[in-house]
Amino acid sequence: MANNKAIVLLSGGLDSATTLYYAVSKGYQCFCLIFDYAQRHKKEIRSAVKVAKRSGSKYKIIKLDLSGEGSALLDKKMRLSFRGGRGEKAIPSTYVPARNIVFLSIALSYAEVFKSRAIFIGANVIDYSGYPDCRPEFFKAFKKCAVLGTKSGTTGEKINIITPLIDFKKSEIIRLGKKLKVPYELTWSCYEGGDVPCGRCESCFYREKGFKESGLIDPLIENI
Amino acid sequence: MANNKAIVLLSGGLDSATTLYYAVSKGYQCFCLIFDYAQRHKKEIRSAVKVAKRSGSKYKIIKLDLSGEGSALLDKKMRLSFRGGRGEKAIPSTYVPARNIVFLSIALSYAEVFKSRAIFIGANVIDYSGYPDCRPEFFKAFKKCAVLGTKSGTTGEKINIITPLIDFKKSEIIRLGKKLKVPYELTWSCYEGGDVPCGRCESCFYREKGFKESGLIDPLIENI
Numbered sequence: 001m002a003n004n005k006a007i008v009l010l011s012g013g014l015d016s017a018t019t020l021y022y023a024v025s026k027g028y029q030c031f032c033l034i035f036d037y038a039q040r041h042k043k044e045i046r047s048a049v050k051v052a053k054r055s056g057s058k059y060k061i062i063k064l065d066l067s068g069e070g071s072a073l074l075d076k077k078m079r080l081s082f083r084g085g086r087g088e089k090a091i092p093s094t095y096v097p098a099r100n101i102v103f104l105s106i107a108l109s110y111a112e113v114f115k116s117r118a119i120f121i122g123a124n125v126i127d128y129s130g131y132p133d134c135r136p137e138f139f140k141a142f143k144k145c146a147v148l149g150t151k152s153g154t155t156g157e158k159i160n161i162i163t164p165l166i167d168f169k170k171s172e173i174i175r176l177g178k179k180l181k182v183p184y185e186l187t188w189s190c191y192e193g194g195d196v197p198c199g200r201c202e203s204c205f206y207r208e209k210g211f212k213e214s215g216l217i218d219p220l221i222e223n224i
Numbered sequence: 225m226a227n228n229k230a231i232v233l234l235s236g237g238l239d240s241a242t243t244l245y246y247a248v249s250k251g252y253q254c255f256c257l258i259f260d261y262a263q264r265h266k267k268e269i270r271s272a273v274k275v276a277k278r279s280g281s282k283y284k285i286i287k288l289d290l291s292g293e294g295s296a297l298l299d300k301k302m303r304l305s306f307r308g309g310r311g312e313k314a315i316p317s318t319y320v321p322a323r324n325i326v327f328l329s330i331a332l333s334y335a336e337v338f339k340s341r342a343i344f345i346g347a348n349v350i351d352y353s354g355y356p357d358c359r360p361e362f363f364k365a366f367k368k369c370a371v372l373g374t375k376s377g378t379t380g381e382k383i384n385i386i387t388p389l390i391d392f393k394k395s396e397i398i399r400l401g402k403k404l405k406v407p408y409e410l411t412w413s414c415y416e417g418g419d420v421p422c423g424r425c426e427s428c429f430y431r432e433k434g435f436k437e438s439g440l441i442d443p444l445i446e447n448i
Contacts, residue, residue, distance in 0.1 A: 062289045066333050097336035098329055101373045105325040109290050112321035133373040141372045145365040149325045149357040 006118040006162075007107045008032045010059065012047030014187045014207065015165055018177040019122035020055055022164050025180055031114060032059035033107055037066045037096070041193020050186040062106060066096065094191060094202065100133035104142055104161065111159045112152050124165040124173065139163055170210025178216060185219035197221060230342040230386075231331045232256045234283065236271030238411045238431065239389055242401040243346035244279055246388050249404050255338060256283035257331055261290045261320070265417020274410040286330060290320065318415060318426065324357035328366055328385065335383045336376050348389040348397065363387055394434025402440060409443035421445060 006028040010016045023030050034048040045061065052059035100123065107119045123134040132138060143161050147153035165173050177184060189207045190197035197204050197220065211218040230252040234240045247254050258272040269285065276283035324347065331343045347358040356362060367385050371377035389397050401408060413431045414421035421428050421444065435442040 060289075063287070065284075065286045065288075066330070095375055096333075098333035098370075098374050101329040101369060102326075102333055105322055105329040106290070109320075109322035109326055132375060132378040135372070138369070138372040141365065141369040145325060145362070145369045146322075148359065148362040148365045150322050151319055151356060154356040 003115065003117045004029050005114055005116040006030050006120055007111045007114070007116050008057070008120045009103050009107055009122070010034050010048045010052055011122075012044030012051065012187060013122075013189045013203070014177065014182070014184055014210075015122035015124060015173060016048070017051045017122075017182050017184070017187045018173050018180065019120050019164055020051065020057065021177065021180040021182045023118075023120045023162075024055055024057065028118065028120075030055070030057040030120075031110070031116070032057050033103070033110060034059055034061045035064050035103060035106075036061050037064040037099075043193040044188045047186055047188040051183065054183050054186060064102065064106075066099075066102070095131055098133070100131075100138070101142065104146075108146050108150060108159060112150055115152075116159065117157070118160045118162050120162045120164065122165050123163050124168050124170075126167065126169045136163075136166055139166075169213070170206050171213035174210050174214040174216055178214075187220070227339065227341045228253050229338055229340040230254050230344055231335045231338070231340050232281070232344040233327050233331055233346070234258050234272045234276055235346075236268030236275065236411060237346075237413045237427070238401065238406070238408055238434075239346035239348060239397060240272070241275045241346075241406050241408070241411045242397050242404065243344050243388055244275065244281065245401065245404040245406045247342075247344045247386075248279055248281065252342065252344075254279070254281040254344070255334070255340070256281050257327070257334060258283055258285045259288050259327060259330075260285050261288040261323075267417040268412045271410055271412040275407065278407050278410060288326065288330075290323075290326070319355055322357070324355075324362070325366065328370075332370050332374060332383060336374055339376075340383065341381070342384045342386050344386050344388065346389050347387050348392050348394075350391065350393045360387070360390055363390075393437070394430050395437035398434050398438040398440055402438075411444070 004027050006023050008020045008023055008030045010020055010032040020030060020032060032052040034045055034052070036045055049059065104119065104121065111119055125135055139161055146159055146161065152159055189203045191201040191203050192198045207218065228251055230247050232244045232247055232254045234244055234256040244254060244256060256276040258269055258276070260269055273283065328343065328345065335343055349359055363385055370383055370385065376383055413427045415425040415427050416422045431442065
């Protein structure tokens with residue numbers, strides 16, 4: 001690869017960890033951006049750091065000052081989305097306003113500085129919670145914006161936004177991760193920051209379903 | 225107006241100050257976002273705060289962790305662009321990678337939280353330095369991205385990105401500002417953070433040209 005530098009958005013969950021390991025397996029030299037945006041708990045940030053280190057990649061924690069209002073992921077007074085607690089098509093309370101646009105924009109800025117030609121993000125639209133900024137049409141629109149709004153785009157050195165898991169079921173992500181030796185025991189998906197996953201939030205629901213369907217055991221709860 | 229709340233991107237320069245006063249004159253209740261992204265100097269941040277206060281608008285300073293490398297506006301070791309020091313069509317050294325995408329994305333997040341239906345940004349393509357993220361086609365692409373990547377866009381409550389100065393010459397901006405009583409004595413355009421404008425950088429060049437062509441006197445240098 002002529003230029004193998006990539007920016008990877010890393011959250012500490014299993015999708016982004018798998019994405020990082022996928023990028024590494026494809027020969028990319030990855031620089032991980034981990035966002036500290038006043039989430040309900042810091043546990044996922046610590047998980048992200050452990051995953052980045054284990055993969056041998058560099059990382060940076062970026063503090064981000066989003067408004068705490070309006071999202072259950074940022075506001076401890078709000079109720080989290082639980083499975084069945086809302087209509088199938090509604091956007092859950094854990095939606096963080098414009099989160100992926102913000103993350104991708106900052107990744108784009110770093111990509112330009114580092115002369116990376118790729119940004120990896122672990123979004124997927126199958127076993128997910130219905131966030132608008134995880135859909136392929138959003139990423140397509142962002143790519144266009146990135147070309148038009150940057151020096152690199154204008155001079156023809158396009159930065160690709162790569163979503164390797166976009167069409168994967170959670171079980172397929174986990175099977176791919178297993179092959180890539182992703183240390184799932186270091187990841188954290190639960191919206192709560194307890195000692196063990198709560199087992200009730202939507203994120204726990206999809207993780208549990210994914211491991212079950214993949215026929216594998218979640219190392220995070222193996223010994224509970 | 226049913227909903228008159230707006231987010232205004234405020235830099236401390238004369239374009240964004242004029243944009244703020246324009247939005248206020250149109251009846252918008254403005255909330256200003258002022259970015260502290262490790263610029264060469266803090267003077268423009270202090271200017272932005274003064275302008276926001278004078279206009280009677282609320283504001284928030286957002287600290288933003290962009291990489292310091294690659295732009296003369298962030299890196300004091302790099303040389304600033306001077307008029308004539310580069311080809312007419314080249315993008316100057318003061319370009320900050322993906323800056324407007326990052327600013328607009330964060331504004332979008334705040335707009336969703338505050339249920340604002342408008343984001344104002346004082347970009348213009350006439351007397352400007354050739355930044356790709358100031359062009360109308362970029363704003364058009366961003367609008368699409370904003371619709372597809374947010375809850376509000378998905379539910380039909382679109383957030384408008386308004387660029388009132390996009391086709392204005394600098395002199396026209398200044399004439400409009402004069403009518404709107406923009407306190408230009410509080411603004412700061414110079415890329416350097418000295419006691420008085422350097423008079424040599426590209427930003428000083430356009431400001432000086434604009435005041436000259438408008439037939440008005442710049443209150444900032446009136447008494448030097």
